[in-house]
Amino acid sequence: MGDEIRMWWDTWAGNEPLYKIFPDLYKIEKKKRIMLKDCFCKENGDMKWKWRWKKQRLNQKEKEELKNLEELLQQVNISGETDQWIWKPDDKGIFSVASMKSLLVKSSKIPKSFSWKWNGWVPKKVNTFMWKAVNNNIPTMLALKGRQFISEWCNISSLFAFSTKDLINIHSQVKVSKNKRKGIQAVIFTAAWCIWNPRNEAVFQNKVIGVNKMKENIKALGYLWVKNRFPCSNLEWKE
Structure with a gap:
């Protein structure tokens, strides 16, 4: 739904926040704290994104970032369900001490023995x-x-x-x-x-x-x- 997710600051599309992936677009964003739910609407079942840039004409780099951003957003499915955190290392998305331990062991330099x-x-x-x-x-x-x-x-x-x-x-x-x-x-x-x-x-x-x-x-x-x-x-x- 996007009512608890910040469009630019939270990691919800890709592996890091959008402000890091698209820094030039973030600079010209009018409302940097904007929530995700305020950035889109649905028309006839189709998702339509609403951008609020500080200027009307984008330079070449900003246009390239916008193209890449829209391609990334096409891969995201926004449902009507309540926002919730998921734990990626677990197949079910549920955090547990066991999954954290497994993640630490895999990334550790210590011999398994x-x-x-x-x-x-x-x-x-x-x-x-x-x-x-x-x-x-x-x-x-x-x-x-x-x-x-x-x-x-x-x-x-x-x-x-x-x-x-x-x-x-x-x-x-x-x-x-x-x-x-x-x-x-x-x-x-x-x-x-x-x-x-x-x-x-x-x-x-x-x-x-x-x-x-x-x-x-x-x-x-x-x-x-x-x-x-x-x-x-x-x-x-x-x-």
Whole structure:
């Protein structure tokens, strides 16, 4: 029907908004926020488009864009039904977490043989951050190599990681209880988060945070996140 779709701004014909496909026509459009329903009418069953240009005579480039636009619109079937969003990756057009996961896996650079379970003791944003890191979207994650204070805090042998994948799975190699392994992974994730954020602040805001302050942040956030998510209520931090 087009009563909830903006003619130029929404993606409804083609793979991107019309203002991007036909920029010269968009420049001379009088009503750039116009709704789709106001851009056409039906006469004797035929679709007729109503254009509102700022000028009467179009130049050659604008004429070419208009021709291409009308050819594109001929491929679109506008029904009388209520507007609704559809999820293209799904055959039925219905969004689901499963279809999103499938889409991410297909576009991921990670080998299919590699998988890991998200750590429920840290926020979702930290798990997402680690996912991006293992996709090599955050290369400075490798700065965590040699951060031996993590192993000292967890009272385990020194940790050696040569990739982000190693960081994610290194807790599974420690011979301790299941809960402690999960806690070690939570500390590693927290450390990665607390190292990355100051790096961004240093680059974009010229802020400098010392190593000691960074370590304190890791302790504070790690304790807060795990305590609020760990089923045991008497969790304590001991130096």
